[in-house]
Amino acid sequence: MIHPLREDRDVPGWLASHGLPGLVDLHVHFLPDRVMTKLWDFFDDALTHYGTHWPIRYRLPEDERLATLRGLGVVAFAPLVYPHKPGMAAWLNSWAGDFARRTPDAVPTATFYPEPGAADYLAEALSAGARCVKAHVQVGGYDPRDPLLEPVWGLLAEAGVPAVVHCGNGPVPGAHTGLDVFAEVLARHPRLVAVLAHAGMPDYAGALDLVARYPNVHLDTTMVGVAFSEAMAPLPADWAGRLADVADRVVLGSDYPNIPYDYVEQLRAIADWASADDRLGPAFLRAVLHDTPARLLGLPR
Ligand SMILES: [Zn+2]
Numbered sequence: 001m002i003h004p005l006r007e008d009r010d011v012p013g014w015l016a017s018h019g020l021p022g023l024v025d026l027h028v029h030f031l032p033d034r035v036m037t038k039l040w041d042f043f044d045d046a047l048t049h050y051g052t053h054w055p056i057r058y059r060l061p062e063d064e065r066l067a068t069l070r071g072l073g074v075v076a077f078a079p080l081v082y083p084h085k086p087g088m089a090a091w092l093n094s095w096a097g098d099f100a101r102r103t104p105d106a107v108p109t110a111t112f113y114p115e116p117g118a119a120d121y122l123a124e125a126l127s128a129g130a131r132c133v134k135a136h137v138q139v140g141g142y143d144p145r146d147p148l149l150e151p152v153w154g155l156l157a158e159a160g161v162p163a164v165v166h167c168g169n170g171p172v173p174g175a176h177t178g179l180d181v182f183a184e185v186l187a188r189h190p191r192l193v194a195v196l197a198h199a200g201m202p203d204y205a206g207a208l209d210l211v212a213r214y215p216n217v218h219l220d221t222t223m224v225g226v227a228f229s230e231a232m233a234p235l236p237a238d239w240a241g242r243l244a245d246v247a248d249r250v251v252l253g254s255d256y257p258n259i260p261y262d263y264v265e266q267l268r269a270i271a272d273w274a275s276a277d278d279r280l281g282p283a284f285l286r287a288v289l290h291d292t293p294a295r296l297l298g299l300p301r
Contacts, residue, residue, distance in 0.1 A: 002017050002018070003016070005271060006264070007262065008068075008071075008262050008264045011072045011263070012072070012073045018282060018286070020285070022074065022075030023073050023252060023267075023289050023290065024074070024077065024251075024252060024289070024297065025069075025077040025078070025254050025293070026220055026253050027080060027222045027253025027254060028069070028074075028078060028256045028257075029080055029256070030062070030065075031092075031095075032095050035092075039258070040056050040059055040258075043056055043258065049172070053260070054260045056257065056258055056259075056260065057259050057261060057263075058259070060257065065256075065257050068257075076105050078107050078131075078132040079096065079099060079100070079107075079109055080111070080132070080134035081110075082135070082136035082139060082140065084136075084140060085113070087115070088113065089112050089115075089121065090121040092111055093110045093121060096108060096111075096125075097110075097125070097129070100129075107132055107297050107299075108129045108130045108131055108132075109132045109133065110122060110126070110130035111133060111134045111135070111136075114148040119151035123155060126155070126161060131161060131297055131298050132163075132297055133156060133162070133164070134166075135164070135165045135166070137177055137182070138166050138172075138174035140174075141174055142176060143175075144165070144182055145176075153188070153189045153192060154189060156189075156192060157189045157192040160191075162193045162195050162218070164220065165196060166197040168198055168201050168202065168207070169201075169203060170198060170201035170202050170229075171201075179200050179210060182194075182196075182210075183210060186210060186213075186217065192214075193216045193218075194217045194218065195219070195220050195296070196211075196218065196220070197222055197253065198223055198224060198253075199222075199224045199250075201224060202233030204235060204236060204239065207219055211246045211249050212245070217249070218249045219246070219250050219251070220250075220251050220253030221252055221253050221266060221288065222255045222266075223254075223255055223266070225266075225269030225270070225272070225273065226261060226269050227265070228259075228260055228261055239273065240273040240274075241276075243280060244280055247287060248292060250284075251296060252266075252270070252288055252293055270285065270288055271285065274288075
């Protein structure tokens with residue numbers, strides 16, 4: 001019997017009914033309290049910034065946010081950090097290292113900004129154990145082709161550490177967003193293990209094209225297919241069918257806690273794709289929700 005999936009509290013029973021060992025969420029945000037508070041204040045003004053209300057669903061103290069995530073059946077996650085200005089990334093990296101040391105289910109992560117020394121502090125973070133990196137082209141407002149980032153992409157490609165890259169034009173375009181821009185980075189670093197955040201939203205076709213062209217490019221599901229996003233950036237009608245060709249390169253991402261809806265909605269969207277195409281089904285669910293993100297994050301099998 002497949003357990004229903006209506007509310008957050010249904011998730012553990014639903015996972016068990018599918019024989020899934022838990023969720024591995026590759027796109028979650030934890031930040032120093034002061035930074036998270038500023039981010040939440042920004043979302044309070046989302047109508048101005050994004051043209052839509054964006055009430056943060058899980059606006060909770062850090063310990064409650066962790067307990068809620070675990071209660072959803074998340075067994076491992078990548079707490080992504082990112083800077084919006086220079087001089088901040090190295091500090092975020094040391095915070096992320098500390099956070100992972102005190103949080104056994106969090107993998108150590110890191111980030112960077114185009115600035116002198118970026119390759120050095122990133123190399124340091126990688127040797128300290130960082131296993132996932134976030135690049136936020138939209139919030140950072142930088143060009144991913146910046147010459148200062150050449151050694152950074154090179155380092156990541158060499159290390160095989162996944163880079164979750166927000167380079168799509170959603171929710172609003174940045175100065176250097178667009179999958180065509182990031183495609184130039186991939187052309188120079190074709191072995192880069194890249195995870196296109198939000199599946200490139202709204203350019204889903206462009207994201208699928210990059211996955212087809214580069215064997216190490218992946219998509220994350222973050223905010224994809226939920227009602228909130230469908231209203232702004234609807235998926236193509238043949239989405240589930242197109243996923244069947246790249247089923248081993250899709251990973252669970254949620255943007256928890258900064259989402260304006262319940263976590264379960266993301267899982268329902270993914271479950272709907274799985275049942276919409278016979279080539280997907282339970283094997284796809286297991287790959288997306290657990291196995292593929294676990295492999296990218298280097299979790300023990
Ligand atoms: Zn995010």
